[in-house]
Amino acid sequence: MIDQPALFGGPPEFSEELPVTRPTLPPAAEVLTDAASLLETGMLTNGRQVAQFEEECAAYLGVGHVVAVSSCTTGLMLVLRCLGLAGEVLLPAFTFCATAHAVAWNGLAPAFVDSEPDTFNLSARTLLRQDLRRPAAILAVHVFGNPCPMDELEQVAAEWGVPLVVDAAHAFGARYPGGAMVGTRGAAEVFSLSPTKVLAVGEGGLVATSDGRLAERVRLARNYANTPDYDSLFPGLSGRMEEFNALLGRANLTRVEQYLAARERLVALYRTELGEVPGLRFQAVPPGSRSTYKDLGVYVKPERFGLTRDELALFLARENVSTRKYFHPPLHRLSAYAGRPTAPGELETAEDLARNMLCLPLFSHLSAEAVSRVAGCVKSAHRRADEVRRVLRLGSGGNLP
Numbered sequence: 001m002i003d004q005p006a007l008f009g010g011p012p013e014f015s016e017e018l019p020v021t022r023p024t025l026p027p028a029a030e031v032l033t034d035a036a037s038l039l040e041t042g043m044l045t046n047g048r049q050v051a052q053f054e055e056e057c058a059a060y061l062g063v064g065h066v067v068a069v070s071s072c073t074t075g076l077m078l079v080l081r082c083l084g085l086a087g088e089v090l091l092p093a094f095t096f097c098a099t100a101h102a103v104a105w106n107g108l109a110p111a112f113v114d115s116e117p118d119t120f121n122l123s124a125r126t127l128l129r130q131d132l133r134r135p136a137a138i139l140a141v142h143v144f145g146n147p148c149p150m151d152e153l154e155q156v157a158a159e160w161g162v163p164l165v166v167d168a169a170h171a172f173g174a175r176y177p178g179g180a181m182v183g184t185r186g187a188a189e190v191f192s193l194s195p196t197k198v199l200a201v202g203e204g205g206l207v208a209t210s211d212g213r214l215a216e217r218v219r220l221a222r223n224y225a226n227t228p229d230y231d232s233l234f235p236g237l238s239g240r241m242e243e244f245n246a247l248l249g250r251a252n253l254t255r256v257e258q259y260l261a262a263r264e265r266l267v268a269l270y271r272t273e274l275g276e277v278p279g280l281r282f283q284a285v286p287p288g289s290r291s292t293y294k295d296l297g298v299y300v301k302p303e304r305f306g307l308t309r310d311e312l313a314l315f316l317a318r319e320n321v322s323t324r325k326y327f328h329p330p331l332h333r334l335s336a337y338a339g340r341p342t343a344p345g346e347l348e349t350a351e352d353l354a355r356n357m358l359c360l361p362l363f364s365h366l367s368a369e370a371v372s373r374v375a376g377c378v379k380s381a382h383r384r385a386d387e388v389r390r391v392l393r394l395g396s397g398g399n400l401p
């Protein structure tokens with residue numbers, strides 16, 4: 001715990017800002033030789049690095065096919081396009097906007113579904129609770145890297161006779177109960193390799209699928225759907241991964257298990273340090289599965305913690321601790337998607353999570369000591385909640401939410 005919070009005039013706990021996330025990257029020496037040869041040969045795209053990265057990822061995931069693309073958003077757009085869908089696609093309201101954008105860019109209609117309060121993911125219950133017409137597809141998300149309940153989602157998809165696609169942006173390295181890797185289920189699972197994700201390459205994504213025909217179509221689609229004789233079978237995209245990103249990815253892939261183990265240890269430490277604090281709740285990871293902990297989302301129950309999520313975030317900012325309010329606002333409240341009909345109470349949990357979730361700093365090379373210090377700040381905020389609220393409300397002229 002800290003003696004004198006910065007909010008009350010003490011020195012901040014961290015002298016420099018502690019970021020909420022940071023990419024963990026291989027040492028420069030390891031990639032410089034390959035990078036130099038890229039420059040010498042001029043093979044910046046369509047070369048050997050991407051092909052090898054795809055093979056190595058397919059072997060790591062234990063899946064038939066991996067197609068590397070320029071981003072997860074592009075990968076989702078291409079998969080949805082290649083499945084030849086028309087109509088509505090069900091997806092959670094509690095996710096990042098890119099999930100819905102990939103749907104909208106295909107001329108499909110995003111239809112938002114509620115999430116489970118404990119896992120923060122879709123379930124058969126939340127899918128079936130909706131009074132919806134039969135959709136064109138289900139697009140699930142492994143929120144913060146926590147694997148979705150695929151058995152029950154696949155059962156619903158099979159009953160409706162529609163494909164289940166997964167936005168696995170957060171979940172490279174996650175495992176389903178029983179040990180199978182995320183990437184092996186559904187019609188396809190699509191990963192992001194952008195800098196906030198666990199395996200970072202810069203900008204990049206991976207489409208993983210067991211369906212050889214779908215993989216071939218996505219491979220074509222990422223290259224304008226251009227055939228060798230210069231026909232184009234459908235409107236494809238320029239969505240290839242670059243060679244440099246793939247070589248960075250290959251070096252990072254050899255370390256991904258270490259990254260995941262480090263994150264697991266840090267989350268265990270957060271949970272130990274904060275386990276006794278009233279009004280804080282962690283995401284429930286189903287028994288036997290492995291989350292990547294892309295983010296450590298903590299649910300703040302204001303009545304018990306003493307402060308709202310927003311008040312805690314302000315308190316931590318003064319200690320130089322960055323946080324993120326993922327995912328706030330929920331998708332149905334974004335300007336891009338506002339005005340879509342939702343029945344009252346239909347997205348209750350998504351709204352509640354968006355209002356109360358706070359992501360604390362977590363990245364693969366974060367130190368245990370930093371985690372303990374962040375936890376100390378959170379405990380101080382709780383212990384002195386009444387004073388904190390008073391000072392924050394004075395400072396904002398009483399306008400704080």
Ligand SMILES: *Cc1c(COP(=O)(O)O)cnc(C)c1O
Nearest residue numbers: 071072073096098099169192194
């Ligand atoms: C980051 C993210 C994406 C987008 O990934 P890009 O590789 O940047 O396109 C999609 N969905 C979710 C849930 C994300 O967090």
